[in-house]
Amino acid sequence: MRPEIDEAVKVLRAGGLVAFPTETVYGLGADARSPAAVRRVFEAKGRPLGHPLIVHLPGADHLERWAARVPDAARALAARFWPGPLTLILEKRADVPDEVTGGQPTVGLRVPDHPLALELLAAFGGGLAAPSANRFGSVSPTTAAHVAADLGSAAAVILDGGPCRVGVESTIVDLSGEAPRLLRPGGVPREAIESALGVALLIGGEVRAPGTLPSHYAPRARVRAVAAGALAAEAARERDAGRRVVVLAARDVPGFSRIALPDDPEARARELYAALREVDARGFEVAVVALGSLEGIGAAVEDRLRRASAPRPDGT
Ligand code: TXA
Ligand code: MG
Numbered sequence: 001m002r003p004e005i006d007e008a009v010k011v012l013r014a015g016g017l018v019a020f021p022t023e024t025v026y027g028l029g030a031d032a033r034s035p036a037a038v039r040r041v042f043e044a045k046g047r048p049l050g051h052p053l054i055v056h057l058p059g060a061d062h063l064e065r066w067a068a069r070v071p072d073a074a075r076a077l078a079a080r081f082w083p084g085p086l087t088l089i090l091e092k093r094a095d096v097p098d099e100v101t102g103g104q105p106t107v108g109l110r111v112p113d114h115p116l117a118l119e120l121l122a123a124f125g126g127g128l129a130a131p132s133a134n135r136f137g138s139v140s141p142t143t144a145a146h147v148a149a150d151l152g153s154a155a156a157v158i159l160d161g162g163p164c165r166v167g168v169e170s171t172i173v174d175l176s177g178e179a180p181r182l183l184r185p186g187g188v189p190r191e192a193i194e195s196a197l198g199v200a201l202l203i204g205g206e207v208r209a210p211g212t213l214p215s216h217y218a219p220r221a222r223v224r225a226v227a228a229g230a231l232a233a234e235a236a237r238e239r240d241a242g243r244r245v246v247v248l249a250a251r252d253v254p255g256f257s258r259i260a261l262p263d264d265p266e267a268r269a270r271e272l273y274a275a276l277r278e279v280d281a282r283g284f285e286v287a288v289v290a291l292g293s294l295e296g297i298g299a300a301v302e303d304r305l306r307r308a309s310a311p312r313p314d315g316t
Helices: 003-013 035-045 060-065 072-081 115-124 144-151 190-197 228-240 265-281 298-308
Strands: 018-020 027-031 054-056 086-091 106-110 171-174 181-184 222-226 245-249 257-260 286-290
Touching: 003 018, 003 027, 003 115, 018 115, 018 144, 027 035, 027 115, 060 072, 072 086, 072 190, 144 265, 171 190, 222 228, 222 298, 228 245, 228 286, 245 265, 257 265, 265 298
Parallel strands: 054 106, 086 171, 222 286, 245 257, 245 286
Antiparallel strands: 018 027, 086 106, 171 181
């Protein structure tokens, strides 16, 4: 076994935290069977208790250890999309700690598609409760350097798997109710799930989920997401109001600083969070971005941009 995996497993068995790469974003993992270890995740993130965490599994053969019931739809989606960026919400077994599920009767499960994550999970041999490895309310990390900048020494080990291949979080589908429901758009496009299930997904719904709060995924700077034709005018309006403005765009907008953000949805997903972090790192007060394609993973990217641009609790 690789020495860093060996070290990570020792940390996890002792109730410590390990940051690890997944194909979507980096996760901050703890032994999902240990309430004390899971509480440490909330402390490290500054996340309010009561928000449920996703349990990452070594394989679909672990489903029954966490879910009280595995409906056919769950088996079909797991067979089709795991390992991959899809989280299934299922009725939980009674022995799943409340710390993991936020006291809800359900548990979120996924098998991540990253060689280091799979190696870690196989060596650990159980479930890892892991939210994105960022401070609560900030932008999800897509490199090991992002994790180190956010969480410092809270993770005893940070496994470096390079930049994440997908770049936005997993799609969350709730299969615990009467009909399958999409709770969060993500790495697996909704259309792909609907075609695998042969039914349309209900959309949204009542969840106390941090990823579904309007102003989640936001950098410190204000984000203004506008129609493509309005980009230059909006940037000018912000500049004229005296603010330090940057545009997030694939091409230059004359007269403005620019941070590159591709138009192609997959490249855009991969680069979005690093671009939002760069906005803050370079001290801009406002980032203006044109809303893009809703095709495929584009729906997830535009969801995150809309949330980042939603009014903050302080009204700005
Ligand atoms: O791609 C991802 O999903 C990443 C990587 C690390 O796997 N993880 C991630 O975790 O985004 P986090 O904690 O940042 O977001 C998890 C989302 C939250 O919106 C949470 O409320 C929801 O999953 N969730 C987890 N368990 C749930 C449950 N039982 N019912 C409803 N929503 C749940
Ligand atoms: Mg998160």
